[in-house]
Amino acid sequence: MNEFQLIDMMVAELGDVARGVVLGPGDDGAVTQVPEGCELVSSIDALLADVHFPSAAAPWLVGYRAIMVSVSDLAAMGAEPGFVLVALNLPQALETWAREFAKGIAEAAKKAAIKIVGGNVSAGPLCITVSVHGYVPTSQALTRSGAQPGDAVFVTGSLGAAAAAVCEGGLVDFRSAEELSGPARRYFMPEARLQAGLALRGIASGAIDISDGLLQDLSHICVASGVGAQLATVDVPVADGANLDQALNGGDDYELCFTVPAQLVDHLPALGVAATQIGLVVTKSGIELDGEPVSGAGYRHFQG
């Protein structure tokens, strides 16, 4: 199969998730419409083999995860899913790999109700780059920069499961969604917290998705907002099978970390946001854990 045959095959696998837009895959550009009264939220993420996922992992799982990880950025912005563009660099024209990958991105796109409107296939070291786009009513995007001293710090779900799965190893042994163990499911099939993100519009003062680890990602909110945070380890929701270090510093969970002004905290249950308060925003910069300063560890490219 050459490049164009491979693309045609993959677009055929996408089915419905590539339809329903003004102009989908197959031209110089896709054409879409942003809903009236909405702004466009856009992000790009690269997932490299053996950096962000094991190169021998099942292509369906790799594809599913690539979409969900990207959609998670929309959740963190309080945006409704719109569309994605997917660039795949593949070492060889591996027809079966590409077909299973296409099925995986299609399934995740269906689950997240997002359209796959275009893409690119190149010969090169295995890498998936996803450009993700969503919609938010004008001026209602959640950002990292609005946290204020006194706000409560929350996280959705539980933390550390994906890091525990990476630590356990064996991620390459799973060939399909059905075979996944609990922690490996958290790694390959994270649930982008889209509903929580939408519900938090007008409520959260700051929000981020946890891709690099709670401490590091919370520190991004703190720096952008010019504040600090005090956390208590006893309040951190550690996932089954994970330890505290994995919950604090492990990435890949794609839960949301967000801050809420004290007077709005009571609204959360009614909004259907299942989240745990883990601390408070304070004036003093930096993050303190049980009264001790911590440095945001977590994953960093090029750290030496």
Add this chain to the structure above:
Amino acid sequence: MNEFQLIDMMVAELGDVARGVVLGPGDDGAVTQVPEGCELVSSIDALLADVHFPSAAAPWLVGYRAIMVSVSDLAAMGAEPGFVLVALNLPQALETWAREFAKGIAEAAKKAAIKIVGGNVSAGPLCITVSVHGYVPTSQALTRSGAQPGDAVFVTGSLGAAAAAVCEGGLVDFRSAEELSGPARRYFMPEARLQAGLALRGIASGAIDISDGLLQDLSHICVASGVGAQLATVDVPVADGANLDQALNGGDDYELCFTVPAQLVDHLPALGVAATQIGLVVTKSGIELDGEPVSGAGYRHFQG
């Protein structure tokens, strides 16, 4: 420098081209507004070292080219430049490389009047993936699928210069825009035909940018439109220093190839579109050159 320091440095280099949007780089997503009455045109392209450009080429030139090559897709759609997201995979935290690259993308973005609203930096084999977005009044996008028998086939500018530069070699010897020879300038600093694309709205029945070679790219219009084309070699505008094969099959020129209904051809000069008629659209599928069928050669990933 770690990942975040590298990103901060690059964003600082971007200057004005990263401002003037609702929310630029630094959050989970950028926020932009699509002009009223417009649809959004979106495309993604990956440029891999030693596939799409020499890995030892000067980073300023690599960056400039990455943006212009992407913007060219907007030209082919008749879209006005909006914004780009840039994902850079870099083998090491090469501060100087990243700084010069950032200056190159900033300069091209300024030239094309497009905003750089976000990006991603990962450790990995050198690769640049650009997600490009532009605006077109509703239903006025140029596509590949509207060519009709009897339409005239045009190309902008001249063809083959970039292929001649690749053939000559020595692309890695140029360190800056000032040093570039004529053909190498066509390779590294292609002029995305944005003005022509805008002028061709409502005029062109089909359009594409020539990235893989005239014959191959014109064949995409023919297939999408269910037509064929007859060309005369004597009419093909071969660039200075290039030969006919480079003009027909060399990619990387980023000129536009487009079709125009016979009754609209006279409008082109008044629209300021400098283009050469090279043939006619016909009912019979395939492309004929001087009466002989040709197969669309040009670049294909995974061709074997």
